[in-house]
Amino acid sequence: MKNSLPDRVALVTGGGSGIGRAAAVAFARAGARVVVSDVDPEKGAETVRMMPASSTFIQADVSVTSQVKDLIRQAVELHGKLDCAFNNAGIEGAIARLHEYPDTAWDRIIQVNLKGTWLCMKYELRQMLKLGKGAIVNTSSTAGHVGSRGRMSAYIASKHGVLGLTRTAAVEYGAKGIRVNALCPGAVRTPMTERLLGADPERAERMAQFIPMARFGTPDEVAEAAVWLCSDAASYVNGLALPIDGGYLAH
Numbered sequence: 001m002k003n004s005l006p007d008r009v010a011l012v013t014g015g016g017s018g019i020g021r022a023a024a025v026a027f028a029r030a031g032a033r034v035v036v037s038d039v040d041p042e043k044g045a046e047t048v049r050m051m052p053a054s055s056t057f058i059q060a061d062v063s064v065t066s067q068v069k070d071l072i073r074q075a076v077e078l079h080g081k082l083d084c085a086f087n088n089a090g091i092e093g094a095i096a097r098l099h100e101y102p103d104t105a106w107d108r109i110i111q112v113n114l115k116g117t118w119l120c121m122k123y124e125l126r127q128m129l130k131l132g133k134g135a136i137v138n139t140s141s142t143a144g145h146v147g148s149r150g151r152m153s154a155y156i157a158s159k160h161g162v163l164g165l166t167r168t169a170a171v172e173y174g175a176k177g178i179r180v181n182a183l184c185p186g187a188v189r190t191p192m193t194e195r196l197l198g199a200d201p202e203r204a205e206r207m208a209q210f211i212p213m214a215r216f217g218t219p220d221e222v223a224e225a226a227v228w229l230c231s232d233a234a235s236y237v238n239g240l241a242l243p244i245d246g247g248y249l250a251h
């Protein structure tokens with residue numbers, strides 16, 4: 001959506017790969033000045049090289065309070081404000097049945113996916129409250145709506161939690177001019193999905209059979225929805241958990 005975010009400043013976390021990288025590029029295409037953040041400096045810098053000169057990379061681990069605080073402070077020092085935030089950084093974690101799930105893996109996934117989203121929202125909201133407006137989009141998942149047999153209980157719990165945070169913030173801050181929504185991607189072709197599928201192309205084909213559109217989504221298809229939710233075209237959309245899943249949740 002070209003020029004749908006004129007004069008806006010946007011932050012994208014997890015911007016070094018997959019959906020976050022596509023979103024950073026899409027926010028810039030829409031006219032925003034974009035701060036790309038990621039825990040991995042090389043991948044973040046690579047994303048910024050694909051973008052206009054107004055784009056910046058700031059390294060931060062979203063699970064660490066001091067780093068998130070610094071990230072938002074630096075973004076605002078750089079651009080004077082924060083209009084939009086796409087809280088997208090996430091990890092898939094270990095694959096194990098619930099009764100065998102390792103405690104350390106559980107803690108890490110909750111720290112990154114759930115606490116990380118909350119920390120980003122906490123410091124973004126402080127800036128947006130000063131501005132009297134703003135739009136936040138969090139990345140949940142179809143795994144935020146339903147359980148699965150995929151041995152990913154911690155991931156699923158974290159993504160359900162992201163929807164709880166999103167809805168709570170939408171209710172708490174709607175009257176302050178700040179909209180908070182979530183994206184719920186289904187199976188999207190990214191490095192995360194490649195890791196989960198392993199080197200088995202037939203597994204991807206089998207999975208695609210369970211998707212009404214019979215294919216995986218692309219990072220760009222998710223990115224465009226993030227841009228739309230941050231734009232004025234979605235000015236009355238608040239508290240939405242939007243599936244981008246080829247119809248997966250419809251059956």
Ligand SMILES: NC(=O)c1ccc[n+]([C@@H]2O[C@H](COP(=O)([O-])OP(=O)(O)OC[C@H]3O[C@@H](n4cnc5c(N)ncnc54)[C@H](O)[C@@H]3O)[C@@H](O)[C@H]2O)c1
Pocket residue numbers: 013014015016017018019020037038039040043060061062063088089090091092112116139140141142184185186187188189190191192193
């Ligand atoms: N790919 C899918 O099919 C799919 C489906 C539903 C939801 N999601 C969600 O979309 C988001 C992006 O996933 P993706 O598929 O693009 O994954 P990805 O692994 O390709 O990219 C994730 C990015 O997040 C970064 N990251 C990881 N931990 C971080 C941390 N602690 N702090 C900051 N950055 C960190 C990684 O370095 C990486 O660049 C995740 O929240 C994921 O759970 C993905």
